[in-house]
Amino acid sequence: MTTPTELYAQTVTGLVQAHALGRVLCHEHVVLRTPGFAESYPWTYPRREIIDRCVDVLAELRDSGISTIVDNTTIDLGRDAELLAEVSQRSGITIIAATGCHLVTPRFVFNRSPDEFAALLIRDLTEGIAATGVRAGVIKCATDEDGVTATNETVLRACARAHLATGAPISTHTHAAGRTGLAQLRIFADEGVDPSRVLIGHSGDTDDFDYLHALADAGAYLGADRFGGNVRCSEETRVKIVAELCRAGRADRVMLAHDTNVWSEKEPPGWRELHRPQWHYRHVLDDVVPELRSLGVEQVDVDRMLVANPAVFFPYLRPSQTHR
């Protein structure tokens, strides 16, 4: 059902109403690259072949019951807006693309103010990425083991300002063991950002429940977003963390994903099958949800994490605000 007040998410193929996002994986990638690498070694990046493979994998995902993925691939991870738009159109999967940056801060930022970087992010969100006309719909930033360094603070403040200017939600990468989500929220609060517009990514990497409840108490969303990835904690622990959050009445603050991809420059052929066999987009629906249910998580909470929370978090535009 559509209400007059229903907001729209900005996707790579245009605006999508909240109710039409369906089941959403809140933090994934499609293609991960080192920007500039293929310029020197083009044979390492067979782009057309990769696009066809992305279409096959994502069409299969759509048929399995996922409607939308949020692609948190930033400039420093080789973002390719045209690829995302083509893959979305051909596969039928809705894709929300990101602006911002991951762990490699662009050199542009170092001696500039937050506003100067924010202006670029705002352009991605309102006019489109480069000349593609494809708009980003989420703002990504990362605070890792080093915590909030001076440069990271500039990035966080720029992301906060791009959010305040556009309404686009903020989705972060954190080092959960270092509790860097709380450090991010402190900077965002200082900029006047409502924590409910922030998804603290990789929160599912820790069973430090004091930390997780502090994030949820502040009003932020928690990304349990590395299922199948076998990093930072075991798969069994990862499932139990989400079950415990649901038991504690926090399902309204949690979203799910794998942080996986179709093609990554990091993985030689056959690597994933050997080392991360469960690290694919269907793992949450195929394996994690049944495990959560067996641990007592109600279906209504599963639906909150996959459908209702993303439908509240990702949409932010009214038709009158769409710059069209």
Ligand SMILES: [Zn+2]
């Ligand atoms: Zn990621």
